[in-house]
Amino acid sequence: MNKQDYIDGAESALLHTYNRFPLVIDHGDGVYLYDTDGKEYLDFAAGIAVQAFGYNNKEYNDALKAQIDKVMHTSNLYYNVPIMNAAKRVLKASQMNRVFFTNSGTEAIEGAIKAAKKYAYTRDGHAGHEIIAMNHSFHGRSIGALSVTGNKHYQEPFEPLLPGVKFADFNDLDSVKALINDKTCAIIFETVQGEGGIYPATEAFIKGVRALCDEHDILLILDEIQCGMGRTGEMFAWQHYGVKPDIMTSAKALGCGVPVGAFLMTERVAE
The missing domain is CATH 3.40.640.10 (Type I PLP-dependent aspartate aminotransferase-like (Major domain))
Structure with a gap:
């Protein structure tokens, strides 16, 4: 699928509550995001004030993975x-x-x-x-x-x-x-x-x-x-x-x- 296919699929399946930028994000690393075309973006928004550690922080990821292997939810x-x-x-x-x-x-x-x-x-x-x-x-x-x-x-x-x-x-x-x-x-x-x-x-x-x-x-x-x-x-x-x-x-x-x-x-x- 190309970028436009992803965008068209999202617009037909997801409730439209935002006018999104025409980017399809694939992954992040540090302060950078990368789209499905491999283009790099410096992310000044940090997921709207969420990603305080940046993306793909090893210590954070390791802690999360360790807990996933134990239990994610009880009540x-x-x-x-x-x-x-x-x-x-x-x-x-x-x-x-x-x-x-x-x-x-x-x-x-x-x-x-x-x-x-x-x-x-x-x-x-x-x-x-x-x-x-x-x-x-x-x-x-x-x-x-x-x-x-x-x-x-x-x-x-x-x-x-x-x-x-x-x-x-x-x-x-x-x-x-x-x-x-x-x-x-x-x-x-x-x-x-x-x-x-x-x-x-x-x-x-x-x-x-x-x-x-x-x-x-x-x-x-x-x-x-x-x-x-x-x-x-x-x-x-x-x-x-x-x-x-x-x-x-x-x-x-x-x-x-x-x-x-x-x-x-x-x-x-x-x-």
Whole structure:
């Protein structure tokens, strides 16, 4: 088959959700990708912030192959060694207290939303709480994650979404403050906005939001799915600021190609 045959086959069989570049990738090595015609490409996207080790990393590949030969999946009915090792490492790196592993970043956001709502439900004895998210944010495309994504272009075909989500302006503390009421259970944002334009939170903003959360018993959820795992010089971007979230999400480079995500929380939230 030639390149066009592969492309035509994909267009006839796969659901069309993206306008893809006319490349058919065959393999990768280091920071390079190679198509079925043998042409080499320098990959600046790293699989959209996923391949932190590059392609064909021997240590990573050997570890993955070794686990494949043992067991790939059991269920959550049993304990297993790899998940405990992973939990210890990610908790040590983040200084969080509990972790729940998922299959994707979007699922991690869904879990974070549920954790925040459950925290407020347990505290107040009723549901109906609200979340403050940011304009121009991106947290995923499932219904819950889309509900806190501040982009009407993505939202409109799937409305009505989750109720009780309000949108403030990123790095505008006053706009956040104006939306807080006694129903607010969480404030969520990317520590560095990704799809919105690679805008980091200002120190005044992230510290100001942390102070508001402390004052009103609101949970701070930081989305580190794209900006985390060492991409900013610290393991997680929020560690530059001297603040700590109540819940954080991770994925992409957490698995380096294996579909792994996680949401992590403090002991107060986990209880």
